[in-house]
Amino acid sequence: MKFVLKKLATLLITLLILSFLAYAAFEMVGDPVGMILGTNATPEAEAALREELGLNRSLPVRYFDWLFHFVKGDMGTSYIYRISVNEMIGEKLGLTVILTLFGFGLTLLMSIPLGVYSARREGSFADRALTVSNQIVMAIPAFFVAILLTVIFGVLLRLFTPGSFVSFNESPGRFFLYMLFPALSVAIPRTAMAAKMLRSSILGEMQKDYVRTAFSRGHNRRSALRAHALKNALLPIVAFLATTAAEMLAGCIVIEQIFSLPGIGRLLIASINNRDIPVVEAIVMILAVWVMVVHFFGEVISEALDPRLRS
């Protein structure tokens, strides 16, 4: 348990440093008061707004105030819309999380069987075909997969209408059908990468001495793989999957734009363009927390699988 606590402490310190850097960077962008009121505002109006937004305090004071509220779950007030950021982010975060988890789940479901199958049949026609197609598919960017899926299933087969998102409350069935395509777009390239890694990882393990010992004790390829090699072979994959979960969130920003999904990524882009700093800060922090937490779980799972890493 000690290694988990140690990792947790590192995680919190990193997040703290990150939050300060992000906050300070965005505060340097420029004076939001001039942007909100335009150039014709009277000095009195500017002073009043500055007071209202709390901008007349020093940077460290504002940072700790913001951090304190953020930890308590209050992400501040939008400069542009003057409503709470929590309200703006609310459901949108849920949609992005669903998309990421959906994509991640599909990646797991597809890549592990493919990788294991390919390794088990090393050198067969199926293995060689998979290796070549994995190499090609992993180089296809998620947004191109998204475009192809839209063209094939949206425009040609008319399974869904591109650009018209159906919310869960309207119709759960059509919601999941619509979400399937963005989720597949982020999952397909990552599946190819994970399957390829798993294959080479398993083949590497199968050549080690302990597997030869297992053979000498009467294991066949299949049972030696299941009983001994697979657990070790999964180790590098766990770290890769953690990176995948982090990358997928970033990938979802692009995918949301292609499928017109009202998620957190589109809000981030809109807020960047509007210079709505509190919203950008809040989303950046949420994304940072997600990335750090995902890597934290990756490390904890790796260490649970392999006690040697705990030192």
Added chain:
Amino acid sequence: MKKLFAKHNNWFFKAGFILTTVMVFIVLLGQVWTPYDPNAMDASVKAQGPTLRHLLGTDFFGRDILSRILEGAGATLQIAFFVVLIGAVLGTVIGALTGYFGGVVDEVLMRICDAITAFPSVLLALIAIAVIGPGRLNVIMVLGCVFIPSFARIVRAEFVRIKRLNYISLARLQGVGDFRIMLKHILPNTLPTLLPAISIGFNNAVLAEASMSFLGVGVSASEVSLGRMLSDSQNYILRGLPWYAVFVGLTIALLILGFSLLAEGLQQRR
């Protein structure tokens, strides 16, 4: 070149090398000659599919898509080139110094690099662009900086590994200076790891530029790039005219595929 081919006589290397050469050649050709003026509008051929006159079709303004893709791909490759240049050169310098000398600076810098590489590079670049504003030069600077840690880590690991080998100790015994050892004795031996990293760097840079410009936080609105064209072509899909997006996406995919096959081939030595 002959040596490179002899060392990497595998399918991935050959395919990647041919694809990359062909794509780069076409893009370079597009810098001096395009079938039509990329900005010339022609009302008689608005929003057409591929025809013999316009091989990849035309957009709503009757502009030739092939010519525009050539121009946009040129801009994207140019950005990728400078991004990789900044990332690889600075990353190599930092990785070499920290890896060779070690110490507290090494420890601290590598921790920072670990923290940075944990974040998706597109996300970091997006946030940085949000702070300093869009534009081609800003994209190059931001992505270049974002790419430094990954190169630094790779080069550092190689320097740490190689500096312990006997031939380095021997060189030191003979009185060769630190910088000469780094430059003449270690650096050339990092190439087998550095070359695939550079190829992957091109792959990531093209992808990052395309994603950022697609989202409208890359090159500025008046500039062309593959990412910007991808975002333009979105409207065409919704109106049932998908070829524009497919061709732009295909160009990006082929560029990336070439670099990634090349990287894979360079890693597999046989």
